[in-house]
Structure formats: structure tokens, C-alpha cells
Amino acid sequence: MRMQAAVLEQFGVPMPVHQVDLQAPAAEEVVVRTTAAPFCSTDWLGWKAMRNKKPPVILGHTAVGVVEKAGADVTGVKEGDLVVVAGTPECKKCFYCAISRPDQCSALLDQPEPLVATREDGTRIKAAGRVGAYAEYMLANQNQIWPLTSDLPHAQLSLLGCGITTGHGAVFNVAEVKAGQSVAIVGLGHVGQWMVQAARVAGAEMIIGLDMLPVRRELALELGATHVLDPTKSDPVEQVRNLTKGRGADVVLEAAGPESAVQQAVLMSRRAGTVVLTGVQQYEASINLPQLALAIHGRRILACQNGQSIMGRDIPLCLNLLETGQYKAGPLVTAEYPLSKINEAMYASGELRDLSGVLTF
Numbered sequence: 465m466r467m468q469a470a471v472l473e474q475f476g477v478p479m480p481v482h483q484v485d486l487q488a489p490a491a492e493e494v495v496v497r498t499t500a501a502p503f504c505s506t507d508w509l510g511w512k513a514m515r516n517k518k519p520p521v522i523l524g525h526t527a528v529g530v531v532e533k534a535g536a537d538v539t540g541v542k543e544g545d546l547v548v549v550a551g552t553p554e555c556k557k558c559f560y561c562a563i564s565r566p567d568q569c570s571a572l573l574d575q576p577e578p579l580v581a582t583r584e585d586g587t588r589i590k591a592a593g594r595v596g597a598y599a600e601y602m603l604a605n606q607n608q609i610w611p612l613t614s615d616l617p618h619a620q621l622s623l624l625g626c627g628i629t630t631g632h633g634a635v636f637n638v639a640e641v642k643a644g645q646s647v648a649i650v651g652l653g654h655v656g657q658w659m660v661q662a663a664r665v666a667g668a669e670m671i672i673g674l675d676m677l678p679v680r681r682e683l684a685l686e687l688g689a690t691h692v693l694d695p696t697k698s699d700p701v702e703q704v705r706n707l708t709k710g711r712g713a714d715v716v717l718e719a720a721g722p723e724s725a726v727q728q729a730v731l732m733s734r735r736a737g738t739v740v741l742t743g744v745q746q747y748e749a750s751i752n753l754p755q756l757a758l759a760i761h762g763r764r765i766l767a768c769q770n771g772q773s774i775m776g777r778d779i780p781l782c783l784n785l786l787e788t789g790q791y792k793a794g795p796l797v798t799a800e801y802p803l804s805k806i807n808e809a810m811y812a813s814g815e816l817r818d819l820s821g822v823l824t825f
């Protein structure tokens with residue numbers, strides 16, 4: 465199938481939008497016509513050669529769209545259905561799926577990214593995260609699509625496969641935030657803003673958001689933060705301790721990436737508190753943490769990919785929270801772009817001007 469696709473050909477160079485041929489679906493695959501795909505900071509890092517990508521590759525690891533064609537063995541969806549295509553699959557066959565941890569599914573993490581399309585010169589092109597959303601159509605396995613019905617704008621629904629489930633899952637699946645707790649969130653990008661909303665829905669009494677950008681702090685206050693702090697003004701660890709009777713927060717959620725942010729996240733939690741790490745800046749980066757804060761002071765250091773979500777369970781949950789107005793996606797969609805403006809969307813994400821800039825088709 466002929467289609468337009470933004471193709472990462474060379475790291476750090478604007479991505480051309482090419483005509484390419486998408487291959488026909490195998491028996492367990494579907495072709496989905498993309499209607500909305502968020503530009504994610506993960507893709508900015510991929511473009512900057514910080515995510516171990518191997519060009520040529522179509523970036524974009526989640527989207528919503530309409531099933532255009534279904535392979536012979538596909539069950540559960542049919543042509544014309546609206547679906548979330550997510551980077552986190554659930555193959556139901558691997559070790560991790562068998563222990564209810566599809567966030568670590570072998571189909572995503574133990575296999576190379578699939579070749580899905582061909583350029584005019586015959587070069588095969590991969591799909592990032594098995595999705596390749598920055599294209600008019602996606603070739604997806606049925607184990608990574610989830611049907612949904614909703615009248616919400618597709619630009620908002622497109623966030624379900626990444627930011628929403630990641631922030632929601634970090635709070636509910638991993639930190640297991642309880643009513644009355646104090647929660648600090650390090651980094652108020654799109655994932656941090658979803659953590660703010662999830663912490664509010666979980667009944668956290670104090671929600672402290674930290675970000676250097678005033679516009680992001682203001683939005684966090686609108687979405688449920690009770691306090692916001694500028695970590696560049698004075699020591700963020702001291703600031704959080706001052707707000708929490710000198711102890712530190714019960715739960716700290718890190719959604720920033722740099723080593724300093726991770727270290728601060730650990731130190732601004734209280735003794736025996738819970739810290740959830742979600743950021744990765746450089747693929748090969750490592751972090752140093754003080755041993756005393758861990759072994760003697762008994763902090764629980766947790767981490768997660770996509771909020772440890774089980775998509776079949778968590779997408780309907782999050783959709784219900786959107787439909788009932790408990791989660792607000794509107795303010796997170798800071799711009800919409802046609803596919804031809806993919807590079808504008810990319811720079812707006814990387815230069816922190818957008819929270820979620822969404823490509824709409």
C-alpha cells in the first residue's frame with residue numbers, strides 16, 4: 465500500500481516525508497489508518513541517536529486510527545473499528561506475559577524492530593516500537609491494538625498509548641499511592657502532568673510538582689498539584705522537605721531523566737518512602753545513588769516502563785477517567801500538526817515548547 469511516511473534516515477537531520485510502500489498484513493496483523501499520533505520526547509531522543517535506533521525507521525510509538533484491513537487470523541477487531549495502537553504489546557506467549565508483566569513483553573524487548581515498508585529504491589524501513597506512527601498507515605500485530613469507542617477528539621485519545629497509561633500506571637500500578645499521602649513529581653513534561661492528575665484521582669493530600677518552566681508549573685496547579693517548585697531556584701530536596709515536616713514526601717515520582725533529577729528524587733522522599741523512576745535520558749547512562757538512603761533508610765526504589773500497564777485493563781480504565789472528566793487531556797495537547805510538519809512538531813517537543821504536539825491526519 466502506497467503511503468506518505470516521515471522516515472528517520474540520518475540522526476539529527478530533519479526527517480523527509482517520503483512515499484513508501486507498506487507491506488500487506490500477515491495473518492495476525494492489521495493495517496491501521498492513522499488518525500492521530502503524539503510526538504513524544506522518546507522520539508526526540510531517538511532522532512538524536514540516544515535510543516539505539518537503526519535507520520531508516522519510521523518513528524512514532526503510539527497512535528489511534530481506524531482498522532483498514534485485517535489479516536485472516538485476526539479476532540476481536542474488524543475493518544472500520546477505532547483502535548489504539550500501542551508500543552507495549554501483549555503477545556500472551558512469552559515468559560513476561562505469563563507472569564502478567566506485558567510491559568516487558570518479549571515481542572517488544574527481545575526482538576528487533578520489524579521491517580514494515582519499502583522505499584522507492586528498494587531499501588526496507590523499520591517501524592519504531594513496532595508501530596511507526598508518523599505515517600498515513602501502520603502495520604501492527606493484533607497483540608498491540610486495543611479497540612475503543614469514544615467521541616473525544618482523536619488527538620486526545622492518541623495519548624492513551626503513551627503518556628496517559630505511563631503516568632496513571634506509575635501512580636496506581638507501581639507506587640500504589642494511597643489517599644492522604646504526600647506525592648512529589650520531578651519533571652512536569654507530559655508524563656509528569658499525567659502523574660499529577662493520577663495522584664489527584666488517587667486522593668493524595670499534597671501533590672508537589674517540580675519543573676523549571678513556569679508554564680508547566682502553572683498547568684500542574686490547574687490539573688491538581690497543591691504546590692509547585694522551581695528546582696533551579698533553591699535546593700529542591702530542601703524545598704520538598706520544608707513542605708513535608710522535614711521528612712520528605714511519602715512518594716516521589718521521577719519523570720525527568722537526568723542523573724541529578726534521579727538523585728534528587730531519591731533524597732526528597734522520606735525514610736521508608738517509595739520512589740518510582742521512569743526517565744531515561746541516554747540509552748547507556750547509569751546513575752549513582754547514596755547507599756545510606758537506600759539500605760539503612762529503607763526507601764523502596766521502583767521503576768517502570770509504560771507504567772507497568774496491562775493495556776487491555778488500563779486503557780478502558782483511563783478512557784473512563786477521560787470520559788468522566790477526571791482526567792483532562794485537552795490542556796496536554798498543546799498543538800496539532802499535519803504529517804508534512806513533522807519536523808516542526810519534533811523541534812517543539814525537543815525544545816520543550818509542546819507537552820504533546822499531535823500529528824493529526
Ligand SMILES: [Zn+2]
Nearest residue numbers: 504506626627
Ligand atoms: Zn511516548
Ligand SMILES: [Zn+2]
Nearest residue numbers: 555558561569
Ligand atoms: Zn509477551
